[in-house]
Amino acid sequence: QVHLVESGGGVVQPGGSLTLSCAASGFTFSDYGMHWVRQAPGKGLEWVAFLRSDGSDTYYPDSVKGRFTISRDIYKNTLNMEMNSLRTEDTAVYYCAKTGRGYYVDYWGQGTLVTVSS
Amino acid sequence: DIQMTQSPSSVSASVGDRVTITCRASQGISSWLAWYQQKPGKAPKLLIYGASSLQSGVPSRFRGSGSGTDFTLTITSLQPEDFATYYCQQANSFPLSFGGGTKVEIK
Numbered sequence: 001q002v003h004l005v006e007s008g009g010g011v012v013q014p015g016g017s018l019t020l021s022c023a024a025s026g027f028t029f030s031d032y033g034m035h036w037v038r039q040a041p042g043k044g045l046e047w048v049a050f051l052r053s054d055g056s057d058t059y060y061p062d063s064v065k066g067r068f069t070i071s072r073d074i075y076k077n078t079l080n081m082e083m084n085s086l087r088t089e090d091t092a093v094y095y096c097a098k099t100g101r102g103y104y105v106d107y108w109g110q111g112t113l114v115t116v117s118s
Numbered sequence: 119d120i121q122m123t124q125s126p127s128s129v130s131a132s133v134g135d136r137v138t139i140t141c142r143a144s145q146g147i148s149s150w151l152a153w154y155q156q157k158p159g160k161a162p163k164l165l166i167y168g169a170s171s172l173q174s175g176v177p178s179r180f181r182g183s184g185s186g187t188d189f190t191l192t193i194t195s196l197q198p199e200d201f202a203t204y205y206c207q208q209a210n211s212f213p214l215s216f217g218g219g220t221k222v223e224i225k
Contacts (some may be wrong), residue, residue, distance in 0.1 A: 043206075044205065044217075045154075046215040060213070095162075100167070101167055102150065103209040104164060104167045104209055108162055108163075109161065111161060112162060
């Protein structure tokens with residue numbers, strides 16, 4: 001069965017950096033595109049990053065483009081996201097998510113909380 | 119960028135009621151739309167993809183319809199476990215986007 005476990009969240013000062021990881025199991029990791037989706041406290045869902053199944057392309061919204069980088073290690077079945085120049089508005093629970101058909105998310109991790117505060 | 123607008127933002131309903139949530143895209147997205155359910159403190163769960171296809175394991179009381187710019191999620195007979203927040207998501211083009219959410223509350 002599919003299992004996604006995020007780690008790496010914590011408290012960081014504005015302007016700082018953090019790297020999130022997601023350990024994937026229960027499926028052939030290299031066959032599926034993967035997303036990061038975040039949710040600020042008490043707010044809705046915001047898509048943050050996508051990595052194609054062949055690892056060739058990445059996509060980001062303007063709100064994080066140039067600051068966040070999604071990557072993967074297919075040998076360790078791990079999805080990563082390097083976050084730089086963090087802002088207070090980046091405070092959120094970050095979910096690792098697997099695509100099913102198309103760009104839909106069929107499995108989600110439990111999330112990891114990132115707090116950007118001085 | 120495609121904006122997704124959900125309405126209403128909240129709805130109060132009783133067990134057994136029929137509940138309808140709408141989602142409008144700022145431009146046509148064909149049938150590239152999904153619906154998710156989220157309960158407090160939990161990750162979202164995929165209910166519907168391709169605007170009307172039921173995800174495996176999801177009860178048949180959840181129905182999706184629409185294409186182009188206007189979409190609907192209907193819960194035909196609300197059950198106690200359905201009280202949650204529902205989000206639509208367009209999967210037509212990047213940047214992907216979600217609606218603002220609709221909270222279904224107990225009346």
